[in-house]
Amino acid sequence: MxxxxxxxxxxxxxxxxxxxxxxxxxxxxxxxxxxxxxxxxxxxxxxxxxxxxxxxxxxxxxxxxxxxxxxxxxxxxxxxxxxxxxxxxxxxxxxxxxxxxxxxxxxxxxxxxxxxxxxxxxxxxxxxxxxxxxxxxxxxxxxxxxxIPEATVAAVCAFSTVKAAVDTVSLFSFSIPEFLDDVMMGACNRYSGLNYPELPTLFLEFHGSEHSVGEQVQATGEIVKSNGGSDFAWAREQEARNQLWTARHNAWEERNPTTDTRQRVAMCASLSPRKLHPTFLLQGYSTDVCVPISRLPEILLETKKDMLESKLTGPIVGHVGDGNFHCLLIHNPADEGGRVAEFAKRLGRRALAMDGTCTGEHGVGLGKRQLLREEVGEVALSTMRQIKAALDPKNLMNPGKVL
Amino acid sequence: MxxxxxxxxxxxxxxxxxxxxxxxxxxxxxxxxxxxxxxxxxxxxxxxxxxxxxxxxxxxxxxxxxxxxxxxxxxxxxxxxxxxxxxxxxxxxxxxxxxxxxxxxxxxxxxxxxxxxxxxxxxxxxxxxxxxxxxxxxxxxxxxxxxIPEATVAAVCAFSTVKAAVDTVSLFSFSIPEFLDDVMMGACNRYSGLNYPELPTLFLEFHGSEHSVGEQVQATGEIVKSNGGSDFAWAREQEARNQLWTARHNAWEERNPTTDTRQRVAMCASLSPRKLHPTFLLQGYSTDVCVPISRLPEILLETKKDMLESKLTGPIVGHVGDGNFHCLLIHNPADEGGRVAEFAKRLGRRALAMDGTCTGEHGVGLGKRQLLREEVGEVALSTMRQIKAALDPKNLMNPGKVL
Incomplete structure (x- = not known):
């Protein structure tokens, strides 16, 4: 080799x-x-x-x-x-x-x-x-x-409901839309000293030529308005874009190497209404379902309801243009770990019931093997196992994972 | 089931x-x-x-x-x-x-x-x-x-050399570019009663919003001009687009169900300088290599030279935005079949030598099994065979094909 x-x-x-x-x-x-x-x-x-x-x-x-x-x-x-x-x-x-x-x-x-x-x-x-x-x-x-696109524009707009925000996304054909729920916006405000409305919010990015980006921003602004979105804050220069996207960046460590997992947990924990645990005991657990876009509002609402009923804290961030979103569940594994695992399994099955997948981008690993079986069925699982057995007959490579 | x-x-x-x-x-x-x-x-x-x-x-x-x-x-x-x-x-x-x-x-x-x-x-x-x-x-x-894009515009422009036409393509980032060589343009003119310059020609299509298509057409027109291309004939309405693209459509049966293989052969045969065979004896053989775009001018020139030296007739059409092109070799299998097969094999190996593939979109079937082996190597071929053996141990499915 x-x-x-x-x-x-x-x-x-x-x-x-x-x-x-x-x-x-x-x-x-x-x-x-x-x-x-x-x-x-x-x-x-x-x-x-x-x-x-x-x-x-x-x-x-x-x-x-x-x-x-x-x-x-x-x-x-x-x-x-x-x-x-x-x-x-x-x-x-x-x-x-x-x-x-x-x-x-x-x-x-x-x-x-x-x-x-x-x-x-x-x-x-x-x-x-x-x-x-x-x-x-x-x-x-x-x-x-x-x-690299000739021009990049970033924009932020808030909505009064999750449904209004997510329904709006399905009308965009060109932007890169990211969704942060009210809980995540609150966490970002407290952690980064920002002043965004604590509402379901879309962070958008437009890539293209100077002209086409201008046109995209205008068309999107009109869609946002007709769907009851807030005024459209937008920024063109790198620095202004970074400032505008600070919340989104901090939310998920994106493009911000200083925000490590511990800090993100601290950030999210800062808004927890239940100050039961010192921050150093807390961990973050990220879910990763993905559904057809038409089912997104429904699954987001059901998931927020479930979280409330399960007494869990978890801001939501979504790559909603693909139907993919994550709940970052902030919890103390010692006494909330079981509830988090049950919640995650219910969320996975909720996505499966809506023609979706239990993992849009994180993979199966150890934790989602049962959900994978439910998602693809016995014939597909057995086909995957036949391939694994053919290429790795001694089961040397990452044994026990995925299948 | x-x-x-x-x-x-x-x-x-x-x-x-x-x-x-x-x-x-x-x-x-x-x-x-x-x-x-x-x-x-x-x-x-x-x-x-x-x-x-x-x-x-x-x-x-x-x-x-x-x-x-x-x-x-x-x-x-x-x-x-x-x-x-x-x-x-x-x-x-x-x-x-x-x-x-x-x-x-x-x-x-x-x-x-x-x-x-x-x-x-x-x-x-x-x-x-x-x-x-x-x-x-x-x-x-x-x-x-x-x-469906809000607007579609079609355009045609001719170049004095293959290299100028193909080099131009690599500067486009948005259009759908199709390439027809001088031989194919001649065939199209004779078959469809058209009057295009018999030169290397690009047929372009632009999809997008009204504004962005206008912008694309303008930007492309400038690139074409600076690369020595002809004036840019373009059309917006469906009918005008169809008329403009007649040559391209007839060239390859695309969107024209009446142009069957026999007719296409007749069309291409109409330009053959060697009227050795009655049309009904002729067949078409299509090659299908695909190379990294930077290698396209080189492989097209070498291939046209090889065709001339091999005394074969074959117009060239290419999905050049992907680096993929086809020679439609018009021949009488009885006495030219061997030369066609040798030419096709040389062309496949020429593409492999340029980091490309022997088949961009037609597949391997029976005819390209040896080239597949040369393309992917023994380890990949044996990995494919292990998968085939695992999923179809009795070799029931399309036996003898691909591997």
Whole structure:
């Protein structure tokens, strides 16, 4: 296996496991600015790549919030705020170099291949994207880059109800809409010293040419108005945009490396009406369902009701253009962990009952194996298991996960 | 298995094969105009679906030319002219109902599921799209629909060289560009009584809002001009667009059901400098390579040179925004078949040498198995075979194809 940098191997004697630290495999190679392609090793994060691309006019837009490893993002089919416009990792990985369980090196689309489309045999790239390390170890990803838009405009508007906010989103065809509920807006106000109305709020971003962005902003403003939204605060320059989006950034660590999980928990906890626990005992648990967009208002309302009845605290943030949202449940695992787990399971089943998925972008891991079975059914699960058994007959790769 | 309509089974005693005629499974169901989703059975073609959608404001844009079965298009990972803007079948299939070799019915994303994105387990939908019937029989596809653009504008412009035309394409970020070479333009002129310059020509289509389309046309016109292109003929109304695109439509049967293969062959044959064969003996053979866009001018020039040296006649049409092009080789199989096959193999290898694929959208079938091996390598081929063996251990499904 050709490796540019070593990876460190850790042995877990207790459970018989082995863990690979690949942060030092950090080569960025094969940048082609004409074809909008680049190859990255597992140690390369999305911010590192975008810094590397500075000045080229290109960027990699998939943004799951954290400054994650791009190969890890491929392994988990990550997406985030920009997916509604640029696609998830599924649409932005052209090729993967994978070490298979038998030690052979697989290039999912063939070595060095990077055409924008192909119909050559089974779509192995698509199979390995989202396989969560259970089929092999990704040691390089060839990615599709995008042109940095000529103009970007950010906008914020509040609504009196969740339904009004979310119904509005389905009328947009171009913006990148993010939803923050009243609870999250309250948390952001207290944590960041802001003064937003504590109402269901849409944060929007528009990308395009100068003209088309202006047109998008105008059309969206009209839709917002006719759906009872507040006046439309908008910003064009990077700094003003950052200021406007401060709440959204802080809400989910996005683009703000200083807001670590502990701080986010503290931020969300700051609004808890139940000051039962010292902050240091609290943890955050994020849900991740995704439903067809028409079902979003219904599931958001039912979920907020359930949260209230379950006596849980959890602001809601959503990539609502894709029908995907997260509740960040702030809880003390010692005495609320059980209730959180039950709530999350009910939420997963609620999404399944609405033709949705229990995981839009976080993956299955250990926690959602039962929900996966309910979501895809026995035949699909058994098909996945046949593939796993065929490619990893000794069950060496991330055993026990997903299936 | 729940079937709304019967499918007819044919037995091929000679080769021990069975063939399913599924044209009568023609239900369109579960149209959801809010979520832009619909489910179709194998008997539903793309034109039937788009007629069904008339008045809904929605359409299904993937357009491989022929009025193909949508489930068949899923099975072969079809794409075509609009893929550069709307994606191929890979990006537009949300779920598949598949009868597996053991008779079980698989829903690749789980029954009735249609979220816009998901990270729930292995991406079986992506695996079955493009599997060419070798893993199971697709009996329903859930598709993603798109809003019909507010405005559509078509444009045509000619260039003095292939390189100038194709280099221009890489500067466009928004249009749907199709390339016809000088030979194809000559054929179109003679067949349809048109009067286009017999030069490398780009046919462009712009989709968007009224304003943005106007802006796109203007920006593109400037790029075309600065790259030495001819004046920009453009049309806005449906009829004018159809007239402008007549050549492109006739070129490849697209949107023109009356131009069948025989007629296309006749059209292309009409320009043959070598009137050696009566038209009825001629056949068309279409190549299908796809390369990174930066390599397009080079491969087009080399291919035209090879065609000349090989004494073959073949106009070239390309979905050049994706780096994909086809030579339609007009030949008499009796005495030119061997030369055509050798030419096609050389072209496939030329694409592989340029980091491309031997098939952008037609698939592997029987003819490209050797090229597939060269393209993806032994490890990928063996991984594909392991998957095939796991899911179809008795090799019942389209045996001998692809792998």
């Amino acid at each position: 050709a490796m540019m940098n070593p990876c460190t191997v850790y042995l877990f004697h207790g459970q018989g496991g082995v863990c690979f630290n690949m942060t030092q495999m950090d080569q960025i190679s094969e940048l082609n600015t004409e074809d909008f392609t680049v190859a990255v090793e597992p140690g390369v994060t999305r911010k590192t790549l975008n810094n590397f691309l500075r000045g080229s006019g290109l960027w990699f837009p998939v943004d799951p919030g954290a400054d994650a490893s791009l190969c890890g993002m491929a392994a988990t089919a990550a997406s985030g705020t920009n997916a509604v416009r640029y696609g998830t990792m599924r649409q932005n990985v052209l090729n993967l170099r994978v070490v298979l369980p038998d030690g052979k090196v697989l290039h999912t689309a063939g070595q060095n291949r990077r055409p924008r489309k192909s119909a050559a045999g089974y779509h192995l790239t698509g199979l390995f994207v989202g396989s969560e390390g259970t089929l092999g170890i990704i040691t390089q990803a060839t990615l599709r880059l995008h042109g | 729940a079937m709304m309509n019967p499918c007819t089974v044919y037995l091929f005693h000679g080769q021990g094969g069975v063939c399913f005629n599924m044209t009568q499974m023609d239900q369109i169901s579960e149209l959801n105009t809010e979520d832009f989703t619909v489910a179709v059975e194998p008997g539903v073609t793309r034109k039937t679906l788009n007629n069904f959608l008339r008045g809904s404001g929605l359409w299904f844009p993937v357009d491989p030319g022929a009025d193909a079965s949508l489930c068949g298009m899923a099975a072969t990972a079809a794409s075509g002219t609009n893929a550069v803007r709307y994606g191929t079948m890979r990006q537009n299939v949300l779920n598949l109902r598949v009868v597996l070799p053991d008779g079980k019915v698989l829903h690749t994303a789980g029954q009735n599921r249609r979220p816009r994105k998901s990270a729930a387990g292995y991406h079986l939908t992506g695996l079955f799209v493009g599997s060419e019937g070798t893993l199971g029989i697709i009996t329903q596809a859930t598709l993603r629909l798109h809003g």
